[in-house]
Amino acid sequence: MAGEQQPPPKPELVLLDFSVSPYGQRCRIALAEKGLAYEYLEQNLLGAKSDLLLRSNPVHKRIPVLLHDGHPVCESLVILAYLDEAFPDAAPALLPSDPYARARARFWAAYSDKVYEAGKRLWKLKGDARAQARDQIVRVLWNLDAELGDKEFFGGEVFGLVDIALVPFVPWLPSYERYGEFSVEETAPRLAAWARRCLERDSVANSLHPPEKVDEFITLLKKVYGIERSAGVEDRTSRR
Structure with a gap:
């Protein structure tokens, strides 16, 4: 009508x-x-x-x-x-155009998941299992630091796939440091500087939760799933 x-x-x-x-x-x-x-x-x-x-x-x-x-x-x-x-016309491209660079970016983007995988074991487990998780996350951060090297971003001067894949784990790192008793700044100083550069971007700053909110959420999860009573509880926050 x-x-x-x-x-x-x-x-x-x-x-x-x-x-x-x-x-x-x-x-x-x-x-x-x-x-x-x-x-x-x-x-x-x-x-x-x-x-x-x-x-x-x-x-x-x-x-x-x-x-x-x-x-x-x-x-x-x-x-x-x-x-x-x-959306090929929506710039910037997240993946590089060169096939080898694209494959390398996909590898490191997938590898970045190991930060979360090791980190969740830090707050879920205790004793030797937590110590193993600490060693794992330190090794993962060191590898990422080595891959980044002296570049501004993982793709060089361009903020791209690997940066986007990894940077959401940054607010979780202070909690991981506390549970694992290690320092990101000492373990991976170039990665720590990279994180500060990424947080200056509006797209990142407007999308991430502050570390204290993440820590509150981890504390909530420990209560919801009874982590203190049982270290083998399934982690339902691992959503990809």
Whole structure:
């Protein structure tokens, strides 16, 4: 009927996410860097999951999920690569154009997950298991520091895939330092300086939680899952 208001168009991009998730934050940073508008839908990961999430990611049932015209794309690193391919005109590109550089970026982006994997063992475990986790995360940070070298970003002067993959773990590092009794500044000084440079970018600063909020969340998880009573509790925050 003439004069009737039409419903607003559905957004092209919808992100199913959880605010504290470093994996979801990867997607938010990438979307901001590329200037792509999207609708954000917060998901409940500590209780019953939404029907939309379960339908969109029936295999892993976890966030983040990017809906593009209703079609789901799952797993953070897959989403980042998809944004480059689906929106080639949205600069900057997250992946380098050279095939070898692109393969190397994908390797180190995937390797960055080890920061979180070792870090969660620091606050879940005790005794020798925690000591092993400490050794692991120190080794991972040292390897990342060596790969970065004296470059401004992992891709050189360009902020790209590896930076976006790794930087959401930065607010978790103070908690990991406390549980593991080590210093990022001493272990990986170039990486520590890189983190400070990344935090100066609006896309990063507007997407990450401050370290004290992350530490509060870890404390909450320890209570929710009874970590103090049982070191073998499943970590449900590991969403990719």
